[in-house]
Amino acid sequence: MPLTGHCLCKAVTYSADVDEPAITAYDHCDDCQRQSGSTYSLVAVVPKAKLAINGPTKTWSGKGSSGHAVHRVFCSECGSPIAHDPDAAPEIIALKAGTLDWEIKKTLKPTTEIWTVSKLPFCQEQLAHPFEHMPQ
Template identity: 30%
Template sequence: MADQITGGCKCGKVRYAGTPLDAAPFRCHCRDCQQLTGSGHTEMMPLAREGFAISETCRIYEMQGGSGQSTYSGFCPDCGAQLIRRSARMGDRVYVHAGSLDDPAQYAPERSIYSDAAQPWDAGSIIKAD
């Protein structure tokens, strides 16, 4: 895996850089991800929160996650691109949306989470655990 991961939004106003965590990249089917992305799921790559940098122009939306704790979604205030997710529960990491990576080929999902919330029209995208 790459030493440094970089990415940003469609219009270029928000940029980020960080280091991959030794944690599985995943596909999330939770209802929050569906609503935030307007899709059936989102593709997430975990990066270490320590040393993670993102442009100050990134807007953060705070909401209550399924655990009852706060989760945060970062997006570009101009083009609206979803860029990051993080949570109070998993404070050591930041999840970046794989589509926002400068090199999306660096992403290879290993599993699906919250597959019980997958929409019937998106059920074919669930990655079954071995």
Template identity: 30%
Template sequence: MAYTGRCACGAVTATIAAEAPIAVRQCWCRQCQQVAAGAHTTNAMFLTADVTITGTLGTHAYTAASGNTLTQSFCAACGTPVMGQVSARPQFRTLRVGFITPPHDLTPQMVIWTDDAPAWAVFPEGIERHARQPPPPPTS
């Protein structure tokens, strides 16, 4: 299955030439909570070479708690979160699942940065959890 993506206004689109993501994760880091208005983000990781984005992106880069530079990208017109890029892992693009066009089969396989989650957070049962940043996923 290949994937596509679209922001709320249609100004930014994506084509993802992959049969499946490398990983799908819920992230509870503080920065993701800010992006998601207080909850987690749900993100699908794909190889950079498989992702083609068209349209104008706005970006914001900062040093994340992991110590890496994280660049958040969003539609410059409507603000829809599109993806994150981590300086330590340029081989991946981490797309926000809400940006990816449904229907799709993307469900979280892992929850990360659980130490930053608020006391009321609920984690899916039966999936891997990491208190902070997990090791990078394999690319094959």
């Protein structure tokens, strides 16, 4: 079964012809923190040749720590980040795992963390009073 997903407004859809990601990781790099607006980005790495993206996307390219470009693909309608595509590893692309379809993303099992040099110190703690939903 392929990995499928979409952006928030559903204008962009994608399908990766793989049974599961090659790697599922918490990406703590500063760029992913800024793009996601969060403390890390959950990524699902797939072979670029196996991915088809449909719909209106834009790409913003910046320089990664390798010195090579990292191309960040997002929906041109709602702005949802879809993937980042590093020139330093041209055979792969990292899907933003939060955009995967629910039945797929709920079964993901992150196996590693990357760019932990940028991991925020409070991400290491288990908070005492979690809320299933926002408190009312």
